[in-house]
Amino acid sequence: MKRFPLITILTTILAFCCLAVSSRAMAIQHYRQSTVPTIFVHGWGSSARAEDKMARAAQRAGVTKTIVRANVDRQGKVSFDRNIPKGAINPIVEVNLADNKLSHYKDNYTAGYHHGGTYVKNVVKALADCKK
Structure with a gap:
């Protein structure tokens, strides 16, 4: 008993x-299995650290094994902390903007956000160049 x-x-x-x-x-x-990277971009005044929890959660869930950081300097030049391995499934790219407050555009936010979009476009171009 x-x-x-x-x-x-x-x-x-x-x-x-x-x-x-x-x-x-x-x-x-x-989860869809793809070699196309997912790009995480932090918000105004933040950094790639804001993206870490979300990226790590995807990694723990088995969505991806590859997380890469793309650092964008104030001139828009992109550098990666490591390469994305060929054939990596669902790689995540955390974008880290040095000019995270678009400091040169205090009086014209529209132009500032357009310039911020250029930073992200540069990341996409750099990723495309890596695939070649």
Whole structure:
């Protein structure tokens, strides 16, 4: 009689563990497998650190194994902290803008945001150049 509650508890724990593993495996199957990078861009005044939690969560979920940082200097020059391996599945590129407040455009926010878009465009171009 004393074993019944223990067996019930152990069986319940085992069932939950199996369910968790099964649901995680099913979730991974639903991700589209692609070699096209996903680009994460932080907001005004922030940095790539703001993107880390989201990128790491995708990595833990099995969506990707590859996270690369693209640093963009104030002149728009892009440098990567490492290369994206050929054939990497769902690579993530965290963009880090040195001019994260668009400091030269305090009086003209529209022009500032346009210039910020140029930074992101430079990242896309640099990624395309890496594929060649």
